[in-house]
Amino acid sequence: GQNIDQPTEMTATEGAIVQINCTYQTSGFNGLFWYQQHAGEAPTFLSYNVLDGLEEKGRFSSFLSRSKGYSYLLLKELQMKDSASYLCAGDSWGKLQFGAGTQVVVTP
């Protein structure tokens, strides 16, 4: 399979910036999805990268380097409601393979 690795947990202060890294094997994926999942809820879509570079959507940005098998999700101006698990997922023709998720804890 295509291993997807991301840190288990990150802690940051309200108003700060946090960067969640995701690495994967370089072959087999068409692009990279990021999903947010609050405890006890379903994952919700945040962003998708198919080309190298940065995609910006409000306070969230996602970056992809296909040659390096590397992506990151940048969360700016952190709010308490951003405390959640962030899932990196490789897309292979409509099939997603998820990492284990990074639990982000936002503290006051």
Place this chain on the structure above:
Amino acid sequence: EAGVAQSPRYKIIEKRQSVAFWCNPISGHATLYWYQQILGQGPKLLIQFQNNGVVDDSQLPKDRFSAERLKGVDSTLKIQPAKLEDSAVYLCASRTGTGGIDEQFFGPGTRLTVL
């Protein structure tokens, strides 16, 4: 627009019993997925349907799990007999599946506890 619906939301059974989950995808979505999410892990794909046909069931434990989508809309996932390690949240997701890049929309999930 109504989202992906799933029922029941919670289910507690004893090992060796049977259980079934139901999913109604977003109207018009051709592709439907069932995922298993064990606590502390990311969702793992069990089966993918395109309309009423199976696209990928390579990770479905076929000795105990079965799924169908007879009319290309609703889907059911069944476990018979259940084992302790089947305790997880079962997520259903759908996407338009008409080509191109589009995200999957997830239902609220069914939390299964096997005792």
